[in-house]
Amino acid sequence: MALPLNRQVLEMKPSGIRKYFDIIQGMEGAISLGVGEPDFDTPWHIRDEGIYALEKGRTHYTSNAGLMELKQEICAYLQRTQQIPYTPDQVFVTVGGSEAIDLCVRAMLNPGDEVLIPQPSYVSYEPCVVWAQGKAVIIELKEEHEFRLQPEQMLEKITDRTRLLVLPYPNNPTGAIMTREDLEPIAKICVEKDIYVLSDEIYGELTYDSKHVSIASLPGMRERTIIASGFSKAFAMTGWRLGYAVGPAAIVEQMLKVHQYAIMCAPTMSQYAGIEALRNGEADVNEMREEFNRRRRFLLHSFEEMELPCFTPYGAFYVFPCIKKYGCSSDDFAMRLLEEERLAVVPGTAFGDCGEGFLRISYAYSLDNLKRAMKRLKRFIGKL
Amino acid sequence: MKLRQEILKVLEKNARTEWKELAVLLDAPEEDIRNEVSAMEEEGVICGYHTIINREGTEEEKVSALIEVRVTPQRGMGFDSIAERIYKFPEVDSVYLMSGAYDLMVILTCKNMQEVANFVSMKLSTLESVLSTATHFIMKRYKDHGSVLAKRYEDTRELITP
Numbered sequence: 001m002a003l004p005l006n007r008q009v010l011e012m013k014p015s016g017i018r019k020y021f022d023i024i025q026g027m028e029g030a031i032s033l034g035v036g037e038p039d040f041d042t043p044w045h046i047r048d049e050g051i052y053a054l055e056k057g058r059t060h061y062t063s064n065a066g067l068m069e070l071k072q073e074i075c076a077y078l079q080r081t082q083q084i085p086y087t088p089d090q091v092f093v094t095v096g097g098s099e100a101i102d103l104c105v106r107a108m109l110n111p112g113d114e115v116l117i118p119q120p121s122y123v124s125y126e127p128c129v130v131w132a133q134g135k136a137v138i139i140e141l142k143e144e145h146e147f148r149l150q151p152e153q154m155l156e157k158i159t160d161r162t163r164l165l166v167l168p169y170p171n172n173p174t175g176a177i178m179t180r181e182d183l184e185p186i187a188k189i190c191v192e193k194d195i196y197v198l199s200d201e202i203y204g205e206l207t208y209d210s211k212h213v214s215i216a217s218l219p220g221m222r223e224r225t226i227i228a229s230g231f232s233k234a235f236a237m238t239g240w241r242l243g244y245a246v247g248p249a250a251i252v253e254q255m256l257k258v259h260q261y262a263i264m265c266a267p268t269m270s271q272y273a274g275i276e277a278l279r280n281g282e283a284d285v286n287e288m289r290e291e292f293n294r295r296r297r298f299l300l301h302s303f304e305e306m307e308l309p310c311f312t313p314y315g316a317f318y319v320f321p322c323i324k325k326y327g328c329s330s331d332d333f334a335m336r337l338l339e340e341e342r343l344a345v346v347p348g349t350a351f352g353d354c355g356e357g358f359l360r361i362s363y364a365y366s367l368d369n370l371k372r373a374m375k376r377l378k379r380f381i382g383k384l
Numbered sequence: 385m386k387l388r389q390e391i392l393k394v395l396e397k398n399a400r401t402e403w404k405e406l407a408v409l410l411d412a413p414e415e416d417i418r419n420e421v422s423a424m425e426e427e428g429v430i431c432g433y434h435t436i437i438n439r440e441g442t443e444e445e446k447v448s449a450l451i452e453v454r455v456t457p458q459r460g461m462g463f464d465s466i467a468e469r470i471y472k473f474p475e476v477d478s479v480y481l482m483s484g485a486y487d488l489m490v491i492l493t494c495k496n497m498q499e500v501a502n503f504v505s506m507k508l509s510t511l512e513s514v515l516s517t518a519t520h521f522i523m524k525r526y527k528d529h530g531s532v533l534a535k536r537y538e539d540t541r542e543l544i545t546p
Binding site: 015017020021024025030032034035036037039122123124172290294297298301344346350351366367 | 390393394405408409410411537539541542543544545546
């Protein structure tokens with residue numbers, strides 16, 4: 001008899017990075033540039049607040065939506081950084097930004113509703129949409145556009161079933177950003193065609209040339225944008241599992257209903273630490289951003305020296321070099337690089353088929369580590 | 385001014401960063417960086433480049449002590465002249481003027497305890513404006529100038545994550 005398993009779950013292909021993980025695990029002296037989280041530990045004053053919360057016995061549930069104090073701090077933060085006036089009833093605290101993404105599509109989609117997903121992008125959008133009975137419509141971002149979403153590309157894919165656009169900027173895996181000028185035509189289309197936006201701004205603090213602009217800050221967009229964000233990348237708090245969703249109260253309320261039944265509430269001690277992060281963490285964020293920026297420049301310079309083409313990314317902590325000139329697939333390149341030079345990177349295809357011909361290289365590593373890795377990459381390229 | 389601060393940030397962590405690398409990291413011409421560093425050396429903003437040594441890993445034994453010194457400030461000179469009398473001794477690493485229960489904090493490194501004792505009793509205490517001293521020996525250094533000694537950084541992250 002067949003196992004009682006959901007067909008849609010069964011049919012979803014597992015993440016493309018698993019096999020690399022299995023190989024590198026048993027490998028002596030391997031260097032990985034494959035992680036999607038900061039190398040910094042959470043700043044000590046934030047950790048200390050978490051410890052203090054435990055000490056004080058803050059070990060119980062909070063309200064479903066999270067601590068009022070934290071929600072107020074999130075509102076203040078969005079006012080400060082994006083000049084968007086949110087109120088606490090438009091915010092709730094989630095288990096990482098990824099939960100907010102899942103809840104958003106679950107609360108908003110009816111069977112067959114279409115969601116525009118620009119790729120290459122984070123791995124969870126497509127499965128979440130499919131499991132929410134929606135239809136994922138992929139928009140293939142192009143290197144010639146610096147992986148920014150083009151209004152024409154969007155118009156091509158819109159049908160009368162299009163409900164939602166996922167806007168994944170600053171982008172994992174490409175490091176691409178969208179400026180205000182880039183966002184304006186997109187916003188215009190959304191308003192005209194009555195399309196809502198799920199804006200994944202988890203890397204919003206990590207931009208290197210200009211400040212991140214949320215599409216929700218554009219005219220007419222606050223009432224049709226759900227921001228999914230969190231503390232993981234900005235404050236180096238990945239393990240705390242702390243994020244939030246912000247948006248129109250009527251939508252947030254329904255998302256909160258799902259959260260209430262599925263999760264109950266985000267970890268309590270993490271929430272207390274989150275308050276400290278938003279109140280007193282700005283200097284840490286600036287420090288980490290500067291350090292990331294120096295590494296970004298170092299990698300781009302190294303690529304230039306070894307004549308590996310790469311567009312200049314201005315966000316997140318990834319570079320996305322193009323390996324098409326070597327005439328092999330991303331997967332083959334990454335696999336050989338791992339086997340021959342014991343250097344792990346992630347093939348672009350892990351983030352969508354249009355990632356073919358690219359590699360995601362993370363610079364969430366110390367400069368010394370990056371230097372050693374670039375030596376290996378250079379040697380490998382020399383052999384091709 | 386911005387370049388100056390950026391240079392300092394990198395050099396403070398690693399004084400051995402090469403010119404070429406500084407230029408890449410800060411996205412500025414090498415020439416500008418050289419000039420800026422020379423200017424800072426000239427102006428005394430950059431006062432030296434030292435190596436942080438964990439003595440536990442060397443053959444050579446050294447003893448460090450922190451001495452709290454109470455002194456009588458001198459008319460017209462404040463603490464400056466007595467501080468100078470003290471920092472001129474080569475065994476003295478650092479001299480700070482402190483607020484609170486004592487005036488000068490003196491940190492020195494000597495070959496052994498006897499040498500420290502000699503310094504305090506023969507040289508420091510005998511200075512006319514020194515009223516009293518309290519000597520504390522440093523038993524173990526955990527962190528010095530921002531560097532954690534003896535313990536290596538360990539990357540505990542999962543090796544590959546999306």
